[in-house]
Amino acid sequence: MSNALSPAQRLTQLINTINEYNYQYYVLDNPTVPDAEYDRLMRELLDIEQTYPDLRSSDSPSQKVGGTALSAFEQVEHEVPMLSLDNAFDEQDMVAFEKRIKDRLKNTDKIGFSCEPKLDGLAVSILYENGKLVRAATRGDGRVGENITTNVRTIANVPLSLRGDSYPSRLEVRGEVIMTRAGFVTLNEAQINKGKKPFVNPRNAAAGSLRQLDPRITAGRPLLFYCYSLGLVENEQQPLDTTHSSRLKQLSEWGLPLSKELETATGAQECLEYFHKIGELRSQLSYDIDGVVFKVDDIEMQQALGFVARAPRWAIAHKFPAQEEISSLLDVEFQVGRTGAITPVARLVPTFVGGVTVSNATLHNQDEINRLGIMIGDTVIIRRAGDVIPQIVAIVTEKRPADAREITFPTACPMCDSAIEKLEGEAVARCTGGLYCKAQRKEAMKHFASRKALDVDGLGDKLIEQLVDGDMVKSPADFFSLDIAPLSSMERMGEKSAVNLVNALEHSKKTTLAKFLYALGIREVGEATAQNLALHFLTLEAIEQADIESLQTVPDVGVIVAQHVFNFFREAHNLEVIKALRDAGVHWPTIEKIALDQLPLAGQVYVLTGTLNVMDRNQAKAKLQALGAKVSGSVSAKTDCLVAGEKAGSKLTKAQDLGVKVINEDGMLAMFADLEG
Ligand SMILES: NC(=O)c1ccc[n+]([C@@H]2O[C@H](COP(=O)([O-])OP(=O)(O)OC[C@H]3O[C@@H](n4cnc5c(N)ncnc54)[C@H](O)[C@@H]3O)[C@@H](O)[C@H]2O)c1
Numbered sequence: 001m002s003n004a005l006s007p008a009q010r011l012t013q014l015i016n017t018i019n020e021y022n023y024q025y026y027v028l029d030n031p032t033v034p035d036a037e038y039d040r041l042m043r044e045l046l047d048i049e050q051t052y053p054d055l056r057s058s059d060s061p062s063q064k065v066g067g068t069a070l071s072a073f074e075q076v077e078h079e080v081p082m083l084s085l086d087n088a089f090d091e092q093d094m095v096a097f098e099k100r101i102k103d104r105l106k107n108t109d110k111i112g113f114s115c116e117p118k119l120d121g122l123a124v125s126i127l128y129e130n131g132k133l134v135r136a137a138t139r140g141d142g143r144v145g146e147n148i149t150t151n152v153r154t155i156a157n158v159p160l161s162l163r164g165d166s167y168p169s170r171l172e173v174r175g176e177v178i179m180t181r182a183g184f185v186t187l188n189e190a191q192i193n194k195g196k197k198p199f200v201n202p203r204n205a206a207a208g209s210l211r212q213l214d215p216r217i218t219a220g221r222p223l224l225f226y227c228y229s230l231g232l233v234e235n236e237q238q239p240l241d242t243t244h245s246s247r248l249k250q251l252s253e254w255g256l257p258l259s260k261e262l263e264t265a266t267g268a269q270e271c272l273e274y275f276h277k278i279g280e281l282r283s284q285l286s287y288d289i290d291g292v293v294f295k296v297d298d299i300e301m302q303q304a305l306g307f308v309a310r311a312p313r314w315a316i317a318h319k320f321p322a323q324e325e326i327s328s329l330l331d332v333e334f335q336v337g338r339t340g341a342i343t344p345v346a347r348l349v350p351t352f353v354g355g356v357t358v359s360n361a362t363l364h365n366q367d368e369i370n371r372l373g374i375m376i377g378d379t380v381i382i383r384r385a386g387d388v389i390p391q392i393v394a395i396v397t398e399k400r401p402a403d404a405r406e407i408t409f410p411t412a413c414p415m416c417d418s419a420i421e422k423l424e425g426e427a428v429a430r431c432t433g434g435l436y437c438k439a440q441r442k443e444a445m446k447h448f449a450s451r452k453a454l455d456v457d458g459l460g461d462k463l464i465e466q467l468v469d470g471d472m473v474k475s476p477a478d479f480f481s482l483d484i485a486p487l488s489s490m491e492r493m494g495e496k497s498a499v500n501l502v503n504a505l506e507h508s509k510k511t512t513l514a515k516f517l518y519a520l521g522i523r524e525v526g527e528a529t530a531q532n533l534a535l536h537f538l539t540l541e542a543i544e545q546a547d548i549e550s551l552q553t554v555p556d557v558g559v560i561v562a563q564h565v566f567n568f569f570r571e572a573h574n575l576e577v578i579k580a581l582r583d584a585g586v587h588w589p590t591i592e593k594i595a596l597d598q599l600p601l602a603g604q605v606y607v608l609t610g611t612l613n614v615m616d617r618n619q620a621k622a623k624l625q626a627l628g629a630k631v632s633g634s635v636s637a638k639t640d641c642l643v644a645g646e647k648a649g650s651k652l653t654k655a656q657d658l659g660v661k662v663i664n665e666d667g668m669l670a671m672f673a674d675l676e677g
C-alpha cells in the first residue's frame with residue numbers, strides 16, 4: 001500500500017496516525033494499538049525524515065514529547081523540561097550509543113552507567129519545598145503538565161515530608177507511577193463486577209487512575225511511585241553527589257522510594273549483561289517493565305552531552321521484545337476437555353510475540369467473548385508474558401472488517417452432539433455426554449495413561465485418539481485387553497512397538513493408590529489431593545465409603561472437592577470401571593498405618609519457590625506432604641526450610657533475611673532419596 005505513496009504522502013499519513021495514537025494514549029489513557037505497532041510506525045517516520053531531511057518539520061511527532069495536558073487540570077510549567085528517552089532495540093544500538101558518547105566527549109575509556117529498570121507507568125514530577133510535598137505534576141508535553149498534587153498525595157509510598165534535614169530547600173524528584181500486576185488484576189475484577197470497562201494493561205490503569213478529577217478514586221487504586229531522577233534543585237545545604245546513581249541513593253535516604261533493581265555498570269558490555277539479567281527476572285517482578293534504561297553516571301559528562309529535541313544524549317532505553325502484538329482472529333474452534341468443559345479457542349494469524357510464534361489463544365468462555373466484544377475477522381491485541389499462555393487482551397474496533405462474523409457458542413457438543421449445559425453461577429459450559437462423548441473419553445484416557453497417573457510408556461496422545469476413534473477402547477480397563485495383532489496394524493505402529501506397549505501396560509498395573517486415584521480423573525482431584533486422600537484413608541474401600549464430612553478432614557479438600565469425590569463413587573459406571581481395572585490386575589501395595597507424627601518430616605513447615613526442573617511443583621508438594629511436612633505458600637519465622645528452584649525471587653530473599661534454611665532442587669531430591677533409602 002505504502003509503495004504507491006510518495007515519501008511526503010506517506011509521511012503525512014504516518015504523522016496523522018501517530019498523532020491520533022498519541023492522543024488516545026497520552027490524553028485518553030486508552031491506546032488502541034500495542035506499543036510494538038506504534039514503535040514500528042515511529043521508526044518508519046524517523047527513517048523517512050532521515051532520508052529526506054527537507055521533509056522534517058518542527059511539529060513532527062518525532063520532535064515532541066508525550067501529549068497535551070488536559071485542560072480539566074490546572075497547568076504546571078516544568079522549570080526543567082521533562083524529556084523522553086531514545087530507544088535501543090538491539091545490542092548494536094547499545095554499542096553504538098556508547099561509541100557516540102565516547103566520540104562526543106573525546107573519551108577513550110569505558111563509560112560508567114547507571115542501570116535502571118524501565119518501569120512501565122507514567123512519569124511524574126514531585127516538588128518538595130522545605131521538605132514538604134507541595135506540588136505534583138504529569139509530564140504532559142514535557143514543558144507543561146497537569147497539576148495532580150491531591151492525587152499523588154494518596155499514593156501509599158510517596159512521602160508527604162522528607163526524612164532528615166539535609167535536603168535542599170527546593171527539590172524536584174522525578175519518577176514513575178505504576179500499578180503492580182496483582183493490583184491490576186484486582187482492579188479489573190472490580191471494574192468488571194461494576195459493569196465498567198476493564199483496563200487494557202497496568203500502564204493504562206495507572207495513568208487512568210492518576211489522572212482522575214476526584215482524588216478519592218485515585219486513593220482507592222493500588223498505585224506506587226519509584227524515583228529515577230532529580231529535576232529542579234535549589235539551595236542545597238551540602239553539594240550534591242557527582243554521580244547520578246549516588247544522587248538516587250541520597251534520595252532514598254530522604255525517604256523517597258527507589259526500585260530494587262538499580263545497579264551501575266562500566267561499558268556497553270556490562271550494560272548488556274544487566275539487560276539480560278533483568279530480562280530473566282522480568283516475569284517475576286511484581287510490576288511490568290518494558291526495558292532497561294542506561295544513563296551516563298557522571299553528572300559533568302551528562303552536562304557536556306546535553307539534549308536533542310525530545311531526549312537527552314546521555315541516556316537510552318533498551319527495550320525488551322514486545323509482549324503485546326497485533327494479530328487477527330481467523331476463526332474460533334470449540335474444544336471439549338476431559339470434564340466436558342467447552343473452551344473456545346481463537347485461531348490467529350501466526351504472530352511473533354513474547355519470544356515465540358503464537359497461533360492460538362484461549363478465549364476461556366462466553367463471558368470472555370462478551371467482555372471483549374470480539375468477532376471473527378477482528379484485529380486483536382494479543383499478549384504473551386513469561387510462560388503465561390497467550391491471551392487476547394483487546395480488539396481494535398476501528399479495524400473491524402465489514403464482513404466480520406459473530407461468534408456463536410454451540411448449544412450441542414461439537415464432538416458428540418449431546419446437549420451443552422451451563423450451570424447457574426458457573427462461567428463454563430459443559431457437554432453432558434460424559435464418557436459417551438468421544439472428546440471427553442479421549443481426554444480421560446490420555447489422563448489415565450499420563451506420567452503422573454498410570455504412566456504407560458508408549459501410549460501417546462495420537463495413539464489414544466486412534467484407539468478411541470476406532471472404538472477399540474471405551475473405558476480405561478480396555479487398554480489391558482488390547483492384543484498385539486490389532487495394535488501392530490495401527491498407524492505408525494509395528495510389531496515391535498505393539499509388543500513394547502503390551503509389556504508397558506502389564507508393567508503399569510503395579511501402581512500406588514494415590515496414582516490410581518489420580519488416574520481416575522475425579523474432578524479437581526490433582527496429584528497432591530490424591531496423595532492426601534490415600535494417606536488419610538489408606539484403602540480405596542475407605543475412600544469409596546467416606547461421607548462428605550469425613551472427606552473434608554483431609555488436608556487440601558474443601559466442600560467442593562469432597563462433593564466431587566463423593567459423587568464420583570456414587571455413579572454405577574465409575575464403580576464398574578474400577579472393578580474392571582482391578583479384575584485386569586491393576587494393584588497397589590497396602591499403605592501401612594503410620595502415625596502421622598512418626599513420619600520423617602512431621603511437624604516441619606516447607607515452602608517451595610522458583611522453577612523446579614526434575615519434579616513439578618505439585619509433585620514436590622505431594623511428596624513433602626507424604627513425608628509428613630506441611631507445605632505453606634509463604635515464608636515466615638515458622639518456616640523450617642525453603643526449597644528454592646531456579647530464578648527464586650522475593651521468597652528466597654525473605655528466607656535469607658529470616659535465617660531460614662534454604663535448599664535447592666538437588667538438595668530436596670537428595671533428601672527424598674535419603675528418607676526413602
Ligand atoms: N500504543 C500506543 O498507541 C502508544 C502511543 C504513544 C506512545 N506509546 C508508547 O510510549 C512510548 C513513547 O513514550 P514516552 O515518550 O513516554 O517514552 P518512553 O516510554 O519510551 O521513555 C520515556 C519514559 O520512560 C519512563 N521511565 C521509566 N523508567 C525510567 C527510568 N529509570 N529513567 C527514566 N525514565 C524512565 C519515563 O516515564 C519516561 O518519561 C512509545 O515507544 C510507545 O511504546 C504507545
Ligand SMILES: [Zn+2]
Nearest residue numbers: 413416431437
Ligand atoms: Zn460431547
